[in-house]
Amino acid sequence: MRTAIVSIALPFLAAARSQCDTPPLTLTWTNTTVTQDGLGVARGIELSIGTPRQIFAFRPITALNNTRINNVLNCGSAANNSCVGELGGTFDPSKSESYAVSMKSQWNGTMAEEEDGKKAYVYLNDEVGFQGGGSVEGFPLVMSGGGGAQSGLSLGTNSSFLRAAVAGGVAPSEVFGLWSGSRGVDHPRDGQLFVGGYDRARVGPTASFSTFPVAQWSLERACPLQVTITDLRYAGLPLLPNGTNKLIACIEPAIHRLVFPPEIAEKFANYTSHNPTAHPGRLEYDVTKRPTDVLTITLSNGYSTGISNEELFAPLRTHDENGRYAIINDRVVEAFVADTRGVDPADVDTMLGGLFLTFNYLIVDYAKGEFKLASAVSAAAEDVDPDPTVVCTPSNTPSTSPWPPTSPKSSTSGGGGSKNGGMIVGAVVGSVAAVALLGSAGFLLFRRRGRVKEMLLRETYARPHMDVAKQPLEMMANEVHELPTSRQSSFRKLEGWMRQ
Structure with missing residues (x-):
């Protein structure tokens, strides 16, 4: 029997x-x-x-x-x-x-x-x-x-x-799907990471995914999710440097802020009427003089997203004595744009941090050498019925690692x-x-x-690096895959921006 x-x-x-x-695998970012x-x-x-x-x-x-x-x-x-x-x-x-x-x-x-x-x-x-x-x-x-x-x-x-x-x-x-949620004061939202798929419910019902090629990975520039910004505006005013029509950026969820070169930070400060005497060293403003407009980012394939004023500016916060990220001065608001003014441009990597992923859902498939973006549904978790969707191709390929x-x-x-x-x-x-x-x-x-x-x-065990440079030529057309070299490694700079 x-x-x-x-x-x-x-x-x-x-x-x-x-x-x-x-x-x-569903993991909440909270x-x-x-x-x-x-x-x-x-x-x-x-x-x-x-x-x-x-x-x-x-x-x-x-x-x-x-x-x-x-x-x-x-x-x-x-x-x-x-x-x-x-x-x-x-x-x-x-x-x-x-x-x-x-x-x-x-x-x-x-x-x-x-x-x-x-x-x-x-x-x-x-x-x-x-x-x-x-x-x-x-x-x-x-x-x-x-x-x-x-x-x-x-x-x-x-x-x-x-x-x-x-x-x-x-x-x-x-394959993983990622939405960073929101760190807004009035309407905070938990984010989520799906490994092996994504949450279809977090993608806008009328949104379609735009596909981008994964960039060449290197120790010097660990920036796999690389995009080309072709237009960047605050209040409709151009932020890209004069004579420049593109800017290479990394999508990096480890930081929350948007990081731009010093010239762009200077323009942003001017457009938002920043007072460097009252608030030196950071893009902060008296609450009575809070900027009121939005930031728009357009990528090389026409994909465009807007960063709302509510998310772009918030009361001044930092980690308190218990490690909590809390408001320390409600009379001052800060911009979630890193103040890189005065920094050597060679030491600044342009980054679209978690704030960018508040408005965009990300799916990454390194095996295919591509990642995708679509407009995200930012409603509260209780108002969204999760729809876990598997993205999987069965693999019977034996490991190339030595065995045992x-x-x-x-x-x-x-x-x-x-x-x-x-x-x-x-x-x-x-x-x-x-x-x-x-x-x-x-x-x-x-x-x-x-x-x-x-x-x-x-x-x-010690799997060799994927050679993402071996991609179909049509995917690589009109895209820049390698950032310029720098005097410092990107991760060391990233650690600095993560503390902001």
Whole structure:
């Protein structure tokens, strides 16, 4: 009798757990408590790390291929709420039983990554928990020492996070859909990240997607989501420098502001009647003299979007003593345009940050070498019925990584046992009928767990960079794919803008 039941269960299990039957991994971008006393809050995508769990609020970042966290020692102690909140949580290795250190050469993350020579980095693996209950063991992480920006969830062209999510069975593909939500004071909105698809309900009902080619990735210019701005206006007045008809920009959700070259920042200040004597160093204004117009951005293929006045200007906010992003002066408003006046133009990368993605829904498919933009639905979550839509092409291509990979040599703190690999822990997607059959076929799942653990190591082990330059010529026409070289790496500059 058992043999008959197992023969029925096998095809059912194969279908239920096939790659593209997995629903998209849904992660909310919202205010998250990240301090032990419950007072420190950061806005980001909530994930847990370690055993027992330590909570983080991650900013999604396309300039990174490895997920980065900050050491608790960066803040002196976990009791430093302001610091911990601003960094989106900090990690204490001594409190995780599943923490495992690796030599960089034997680590299963992405090897090609920009590093700051002034900082110390620890390459590690640990259990990562996702919203909704699933988790993956042996997840590759980089821990930074010596200060830094908020924890970054890697969404680069060779993202170890995206690979691990697929290999661990929590997402059907590495395609992701992103909407940043709103940080407006009057109508804040939670954002969302879908891995393996997108939320069709967040795309305007009459909107159509515009497609752009992914740009060439390099350590010097980690800017995969590159666009060409052909028109930029505030209150209908042109902001592009005289004699210039295009400006190369990076779409980067890790920062919120819009970052433009000094000449554009100067024009914006003039158009908004900024008073440099009363408000030096930043584009701030007395609330009684708040600018009243909107900013419009037009891209090379005619795609245009408007940044509303409500989102472009807001009461002055910063991180308070508990790490909360709070209003500190309601008599002053700030513009979410970085004040780059006085900065060397060579040190400024033009960026369309999270503010741009408040008004635009983003879908990225690195495997196809393209990303898409469409007008976003910005209504509150309770007014939108989510419509998760899978974007997935089944892949039977064997990994090009060496197999078996060299397992990371690990050590743990506090006497806990080390854990490597990538066994998926959590609910198995399936129907009620499948659950009824699992009781008689339990021994099959025991064997499968071992294979899943091996699979994550195989899939995340040092995969070579995708050559996005090999794209159809029609996709590359009239687009610039490489930003000019700079004296500094783009990520180091990005860290500076992330603090603004």
